[in-house]
Amino acid sequence: xxxxxxxxxxxxxxxxxxxxxxxxxxxxxxxxxxxxxxxxxxxxxxxxxxxxxxxxxxxxxxxxxxxxxxxxxxxxxxxxxxxxxxxxxxxxxxxxxxxxxxxxxxxxxxxxxxxxxxxxxxxxxxxxxxxxxxxxxxxxxxxxxxxxxxxxxxxxxxxxxxxxxxxxxxxxxxxxxxxxxxxxxxxxxxxxxxxxxxxxxxxxxxxxxxxxxxxxxxxxxxxxxxxxxxxxxxxxxxxxxxxxxxxxxxxxxxxxxxxxxxxxxxxxxxxxxxxxxxxxxxxxxxxxxxxxxxxxxxxxxxxxxxxxxxxxxxxxxxxxxxxxxxxxxxxxxxxxxxxxxxxxx
Numbered sequence: 428x429x430x431x432x433x434x435x436x437x438x439x440x441x442x443x444x445x446x447x448x449x450x451x452x453x454x455x456x457x458x459x460x461x462x463x464x465x466x467x468x469x470x471x472x473x474x475x476x477x478x479x480x481x482x483x484x485x486x487x488x489x490x491x492x493x494x495x496x497x498x499x500x501x502x503x504x505x506x507x508x509x510x511x512x513x514x515x516x517x518x519x520x521x522x523x524x525x526x527x528x529x530x531x532x533x534x535x536x537x538x539x540x541x542x543x544x545x546x547x548x549x550x551x552x553x554x555x556x557x558x559x560x561x562x563x564x565x566x567x568x569x570x571x572x573x574x575x576x577x578x579x580x581x582x583x584x585x586x587x588x589x590x591x592x593x594x595x596x597x598x599x600x601x602x603x604x605x606x607x608x609x610x611x612x613x614x615x616x617x618x619x620x621x622x623x624x625x626x627x628x629x630x631x632x633x634x635x636x637x638x639x640x641x642x643x644x645x646x647x648x649x650x651x652x653x654x655x656x657x658x659x660x661x662x663x664x665x666x667x668x669x670x671x672x673x674x675x676x677x678x679x680x681x682x683x684x685x686x687x688x689x690x691x692x693x694x695x696x697x698x699x700x701x702x703x704x705x706x707x708x709x710x711x712x713x714x715x716x717x718x719x720x721x722x723x724x725x726x727x728x729x730x731x732x733x734x735x736x737x738x739x740x741x742x743x744x745x746x747x748x749x750x751x752x753x754x755x756x757x758x759x760x761x762x763x764x765x766x767x768x769x770x771x772x
Contacts, residue, residue, distance in 0.1 A: 463496030464522035466705060469512045471528040473502045478679030479697060483527050483550070486701025493702065494709065496522070510534050523548050523708050525701055535561060546713060548704045550697060559714035564704040567720030568677075569605040570759055571693035572652065573766050574721075574728055574752050575675045576609025578691055579650035580617045581748045582673070583610070587618055589648035591639050591663050593630050593655040595623035600769040602654035602677065602693075608766070610650075613751065620648055624655050636662025644670035650690065651675070664688055673741060680729045682740035691742040692729045700725050722760045731756065 468487040474480045484500055491498040499519075501512035513534045516524045524545065526535055529552040536554040539547055539561045546560050553563035579588045588610045590603035600621075607619025622639040624632055636655055640663045643651055652675045653663030664685040667674040676682070676692040700719050707717065719725025729735060730742040730749050742749060758764040 463491075464494050464709060465496055465519070466490055466498040466523050466525060467501065467516040467519055467521045468498065468525045468527070468701070469501045469503060469509070469516055469531070471503055471509060471530045473504060474500070479695060480527065482679070482695075483525075483697040483701055486698035487525060487705075489698060489702045490705040493706070506530070513538055517542055517545055520545070522546065523705050525550060525705070527551055527697060546708050548701065548708055550700055550704065551695065553716055557714065562704060562708050562713050563716040564700045565716060565718055566695050566700070566725055567718055567768070568693060568695070568726060569601040569768055569770075570720040570766055571726040571728060572602055573605040573609040573612075573759075574731075574755055575652060575691055575693055576606035576611075576619075577613050577752055577755055578609075578728075578730070578742060578745075578748055579606065579652075579673075579675070580610030580613040581751060582690070582745065583614070583617065583650050585647045585649045586614060586616045587620065587646065587648045588650045588652075589619065589640075589643040589646075590621040590652040591636055591643070591655060592621060592623050592652075594625060597770040597772065599623070599654070600772075602652060604769045605766055606652045606675075609755075612755070612764075620646060630656035633662035633665070637666040638662075640666035640672075640674075641670060644672050649673065653677070680738055680740070682729065682738050686739045687741065689740060691740050694727045694729060694732070696725050696727060699723070720759070721756050728752070 466487050468483060470480050474484055487498040501516060503509040503512050509530055517538055525548045527550045532552055532554050535547055535549055536556060539558045543560055548562050548564060550564045551566060553565060554561055590606050592599050592602045603621035610617035620643055624635050626632060626635060640651055649672045651663060651667060651672060654677050663674050667688045668685060673690050674688055676689050678695050680692050682689040704717060729738050729740050735743050
C-alpha cells in the first residue's frame with residue numbers, strides 16, 4: 428500500500444524536488460567505500476517523513492555497509508521524474524538498482540530489456556515478463572493483516588470488525604479478508620464488513636473513505652482496517668475519531684497521525700527486504716521473485732516491534748493482547764497456522 432502513498436504525497440511536496448536533482452538531497456548520501464559494490468535506490472516520491480521510504484533508505488545504507496560498498500538515493504516526484512531517475516541510475520552503472528513501488532513496473536521492464544547487464548531489485552511489486560536481470564521482492568501483507576484482525580477480535584466489544592480498502596480486487600482483498608479471519612480465530616462470533624472506495628481516485632478520496640467508515644460505525648463496527656493510502660489516513664482515521672471507534676494503519680506507524688484512535692499498523696519492513704534482496708542478487712540469485720512475510724521478518728506489526736511503548740498506538744496499552752498475538756505470529760512462523768492469499772483465490 429505505501430507504494431501507493433506517493434499519490435497523496437505529491438499534492439503536498441511534489442514541487443519541492445525535481446527529477447534527478449533529488450539525488451543531491453539523498454538521505455544518507457553516498458557511501459564512503461568506492462571500491463566495493465554500488466547501489467542506487469529510486470523512490471516513487473520524496474522520502475521526507477514517509478516511514479516506509481525511510482526504511483527503504485536504511486535498507487540501502489545497511490546493504491552498503493554490509494558489503495563494503497556505496498549507495499545513493501534518487502527521490503522522484505511524479506511519473507516523469509520516475510523515468511528520469513531510473514534512466515540516471517542506469518547511467519551510473521551500479522551493481523544493483525533498487526526501485527520501490529508498482530509505479531516503476533513499465534520503466535523497469537523497458538530499461539531491463541535494453542540493459543541486460545544491469546541488475547534490478549524491484550520491491551513491493553513485479554513486472555509481468557520474467558527477466559533474468561530483474562529480481563522481485565514482494566510482501567505477504569495478508570499475514571500481518573491476519574494478526575491485526577486478531578487484535579481487533581480480542582478488543583472488539585460489538586464483535587463486528589470492518590475494512591475500508593481502496594479497490595475490490597483480489598490483490599486488495601489481502602487487506603480485508605484476512606482481517607476477518609484473524610478476528611474469527613480469536614472469537615468465532617466476530618463478523619467482517621468490508622467496504623471498497625473505488626471510483627477514479629481510490630487512493631486519495633478521504634471524503635469517500637470517511638463516509639464509508641461512518642457507515643460501518645452506524646452498523647456497530649468498532650474496529651476498522653484502513654488500507655487506502657491518503658484516503659485511509661485522512662478519511663478513515665478522521666471518521667474513527669468522530670464516531671468513537673478504532674482504526675488500523677498499514678505500511679508504517681500511523682498512530683501519531685491520530686493518537687488514541689489508531690490501534691496498530693501492518694508494517695512492511697522495506698529495510699529488511701532491500702538488504703536481503705541485494706545480498707541475493709550479489710550472490711547470483713537473480714531473476715526470481717522473493718516473498719517476505721512474518722517468518723522472514725518482512726512483515727510485522729508496530730505492536731510487535733521493540734519500540735511499541737513509544738509508538739502512540741492504542742495496542743501498547745494492551746500487553747495481554749500482544750502476548751496472544753505473538754503466539755499467533757509464532758504459529759505462522761512454525762507453519763501450524765497457514766493463511767491463504769486472497770490474491771490467489
